[in-house]
Amino acid sequence: MKQPSSWSGRLIDYKIFLPSLLIIIGICIPFSLYEAKSLELLNSIFDKIVDVFSWGYIWYALFLTIAGLYLSFSKYGKVVLGNPAEKPKFNMFEYASILIAMGVGSTIMRTGMIQWTQVALDPPFGVSPESQDALLWGNAYSMFLWGFQVFAIFVMAAPAMAYIIHVKKRPLMRISEACRCIFGDKFTDGIGGKVLDILFLVSILSGAAVTLGLGTPIITYNVSALLDMEVTFGLTMIVTIIWVLLFSVSAYLGIEKGIKRLSTFNMYLAAGLGVFILIAGPGIFILDYFTDSVGHLMQNYLQLSFYTDSLNTGSTTHVQSHMVFWFAYSATWAMLHSIFAAKISKGRTVKEMILTYLLAPTMLSWIATGILGGLGVDRYLSGDVKVLDMVQNQESMTVIPEILMTLPWGSIAIIAFVIVSMIFLTTTLDSTTYTIAAYTSKRDMSKMEPSRNLRIIVAAIITTVALILMQIGGLAPLEVVSDLMGLPIIIIQFLTIYAAKKMMDQDKAWIHNVREK
Secondary structure (H helix, E strand, C coil), rough: CCCCCHHHHHHHHHHHHHHHHHHHHHHHHHHHCCCCHHHHHHHHHHHHHHHHHHHHHHHHHHHHHHHHHHHHHHHHHHHHHCCCCCCCCCHHHHHHHHHHHCCCCCCCHHHCCCCCHHHHHHCCCCCCCCHHHHHHHHHHHHHHHCCHHHHHHHCCCCHHHHHHHHHCCCCCHHHHCHHHHHHHHHHHCCCHHHHHHHHHHHHHHHHHHHHHHHHHHHHHHHHHHHHCCCCHHHHHHHHHHHHHHHHHHHHHHHHHHHHHHHHHHHHHHHHHHHHHHHHHHCCCHHHHHHHHHHHHHHHHHHHHHHHCCCCCCCCCCCCHHHHHHHHHHHHHHHHHHHHHHHHHHCCCHHHHHHHHHHHHHHHHHHHHHHHHHHHHHHHHHHCCCCCCHHHHHHHHHEEEEHHHCCCCCHHHHHHHHHHHHHHHHHHHHHHHHHHHHHHCCCCCCCCCCCHHHHHHHHHHHHHHHHHHHHHHCCCCHHHHHHHHHHHHHHHHHHHHHHHHHHHHHHHHHHHHHHHHC
């Protein structure tokens, strides 16, 4: 008599999950043993890619933005991702909040206050370092990084994924399924489909571990400043464990009870923190500087979008090298964002999904950068905090609590900043956990949610990998490997855009799957 399979075997597809995990372990162990040499090798490879393909990454981001606008405002934009008679599961505020929490998350808290410093020290277009023009370029560039190109990278695989789940009712929520209409059944059900799915999982599992490792210092440095203690691995462990408990509980509860509630709640908290900084801090300067920054960005948006610094025969500026890095880094996360966006977009039109992802996170990011960056620049100009000296000579995260402590009730400001950052980190990683669980699940994702037990398993694996890498020194090499994974992901993105158009053409979805007027 055939024995029933174990409960875990019924939950997860080990044929794609185990190879992905083994690949990450196989990469991390040797690199952590020879961290300095491996980092030198990996960085040289990445620098070479930046040098050779700067133009390619720029055109890639622009092409996805154009493709997003085309799908939104053409006949495909009115196609409903699901039953046209059903209402969307989330109202627009909830929907936008979830996308913001996933798309922006903790990174804006890490970069918003100090990203401008890198440009102020190494400005583009021949501007003098640390000058007024350099400071203006700094915040304008920070806003550019959170602009339409990046969020187009995040969302443009979502139409195909949403279509196969909510319209085609395919049971598996995977890249291979989205490309079935291109490669056929033999490729999709064979080794080719497995390779595509494993490639996705390696990218996302490594990216999730890196996010956990990079996100923790946002909390630890502020907590250490608040309690006047050193940042130790023990403190990092405590913060990480608390954080993991939060995002595990949220992932366990699911989108409706966990991720949605945290995301919408944090929008109010973040707004409260922003208002507090404006009232208690240099509000007039921040609003003036924000206005100048937006105006400067609008005047120079095309110039930044096409900037390769080709006539500079010396070293590249921060803007040129970092912009390519940022697009490559965003490509690494693209499929995760798209799959999560696809899952929560049931009942939305293609146009609503794409434009919400292009506009909502961009607006929130610009406001956050304006307020946090404006506060940092004001403290630098007033001499209250030697911001530029500190970012050059210390860990950049130490600058954030120094700036926050200059506010009235500085300790309260740090506590509020930590809470908002922690929740953003939580919503980012529980969305990641949920997506990985949905991707590897054997359940029918067109009808069901991924198992709660599977979400906890995924959360435990991500945490274990991140903590081990932080302890043995393998996080930095994995970060570079994660960036390199963006190259094959770009090819997959183009395939999914073509697949979305092809499926909608085959079904004449703009006729048969639209809302009645």
